Amino acid sequence: MATNGTLNRKLRMALVGGGQGSFIGRVHCTAAVLDNRAALVAGALSSDPAKSKASAADYDIAPERAYGSYKELIDAELKLPADKRIDFLSVATPNHTHFEIAKAAVEAGFNVVCDKPMTFDLKQAEELAAAVDKAGVVFAVSHNYTGYPLVRQAREMILAGELGEINAVRSNYIQGWLRTRLESSDQKQAAWRTDPSKSGAAGCFGDIGTHAYNLARYMTGLLPESISCHLKVFAEGRKLDDYGHAVVKFENGALGTVTASQISHGRENDLFIEIDGTKGALSWRQEEPNTLVFRQNGQPHKLYTRNGGPYMQPIAASSCRLPAGHPEAFFEAFANVYRFAFDAMADRAAGKKIEQVNTIYPNVNDGVEGMYFIQQSVNSSKQGGAWLPLKHARARK
Numbered sequence: 001m002a003t004n005g006t007l008n009r010k011l012r013m014a015l016v017g018g019g020q021g022s023f024i025g026r027v028h029c030t031a032a033v034l035d036n037r038a039a040l041v042a043g044a045l046s047s048d049p050a051k052s053k054a055s056a057a058d059y060d061i062a063p064e065r066a067y068g069s070y071k072e073l074i075d076a077e078l079k080l081p082a083d084k085r086i087d088f089l090s091v092a093t094p095n096h097t098h099f100e101i102a103k104a105a106v107e108a109g110f111n112v113v114c115d116k117p118m119t120f121d122l123k124q125a126e127e128l129a130a131a132v133d134k135a136g137v138v139f140a141v142s143h144n145y146t147g148y149p150l151v152r153q154a155r156e157m158i159l160a161g162e163l164g165e166i167n168a169v170r171s172n173y174i175q176g177w178l179r180t181r182l183e184s185s186d187q188k189q190a191a192w193r194t195d196p197s198k199s200g201a202a203g204c205f206g207d208i209g210t211h212a213y214n215l216a217r218y219m220t221g222l223l224p225e226s227i228s229c230h231l232k233v234f235a236e237g238r239k240l241d242d243y244g245h246a247v248v249k250f251e252n253g254a255l256g257t258v259t260a261s262q263i264s265h266g267r268e269n270d271l272f273i274e275i276d277g278t279k280g281a282l283s284w285r286q287e288e289p290n291t292l293v294f295r296q297n298g299q300p301h302k303l304y305t306r307n308g309g310p311y312m313q314p315i316a317a318s319s320c321r322l323p324a325g326h327p328e329a330f331f332e333a334f335a336n337v338y339r340f341a342f343d344a345m346a347d348r349a350a351g352k353k354i355e356q357v358n359t360i361y362p363n364v365n366d367g368v369e370g371m372y373f374i375q376q377s378v379n380s381s382k383q384g385g386a387w388l389p390l391k392h393a394r395a396r397k
Helices: 024-033 049-059 070-078 095-107 122-135 149-159 188-193 204-220 330-349 364-382
Strands: 011-017 038-044 088-092 111-114 139-141 166-174 224-232 243-250 255-261 270-277 281-285 291-295 302-305
Touching: 011 024, 011 070, 011 330, 024 038, 024 088, 024 330, 038 049, 038 070, 070 088, 070 095, 088 095, 095 111, 095 122, 111 330, 122 364, 139 330, 139 364, 149 204, 149 270, 149 281, 149 291, 149 330, 166 204, 166 243, 204 224, 204 243, 204 255, 204 270, 204 364, 224 364, 243 364
Parallel strands: 011 038, 011 088, 088 111, 111 139, 166 255
Antiparallel strands: 166 270, 224 243, 243 255, 270 281, 281 291, 291 302
16 A cells, blocks of 8 residues: 555546547646555546546546546536545646636645646635635646756755855746747647636746746745836747747846746757856756756856756756656656645645745745736737736745
8 A cells, every 4th residue: 555654555647638639637647656655546527528538547546536527527426435535636727727627626625736726816826725725725836847956956045045145047938839829729738728718818928938937936945026028929920929038037147047938949948057156056957857057257167967966956856756766757747746736735634734825836926926927028018018016926946
């Protein structure tokens, strides 16, 4: 029997979304069960009830727990004995549906792991965060890039002062897959991401710009002050931005840039970040995630490798599963969001008090910050790059 800290069993998972043709639903499932601490036992895998139930066999979900909708799932699971019903629900659906699903699960007392952006708009995000506060559940947001061991290594180095005072941050996420209007051919992943009624106020900046911004906030702990942003549509006829660039002023005086593109030829999932401090600088690239470069003037460049030695900070080392030289990547990083959220879920199930703000995994407060970033980016761009406030009341280091 797998154990979860104080809980001598696997956590029981439900998946909403992830039906046939989905990408991220399968990622959620794979990540959640990677460490054998959870089992997928229930699902509402599509907004089409027939497709939802037909997809259940792909995940080995028993027919009686293959539900036609998330409402049916929550109602039915609440009727089960406490030792049978789900512990948490993962939301892997388009943006415009996150709020209603997550809020219903939270109010039913279930823990939640939700895709990003967390909601359709900021108002929904703030309402959802208030519901989480009231219910006292574990709520994680799948900013999965925070799960990479060397991202956590960099964070610990920065917070320990090894880079000195942070002066500048350049965070970028560059793709090319939407160079042409794939949405015109009803390509599923392109269609909802470019539809304002499903994606929200932003396209590229909401989809991947939020990852770049979250990574900068997570690694540095710097609190934002204000933002100036320019968003643009380059694929003629598209309704939402496919390129954007923002400048962020931080409270300590540092400057940051966030650039996101989905129209750059030949680029795949090139999320990369450079951070300059008074004592040193570092850089990390998601497509080469097992190395971190540290630089100081007049010194040889240092190459940190994942799980490579005693220099690894404890939180980074505990995020590794394999010896150095055996690459760990996307699935493992995604699983680290689940792994550390599972610790909190196990404590909650055992009746222990849980931390809901200062967590190693992205939580509901990070989700609110992401929605505020989108709102202020869009508003700034509409005003020709005007400087607007960026620090939300829920901003955390």
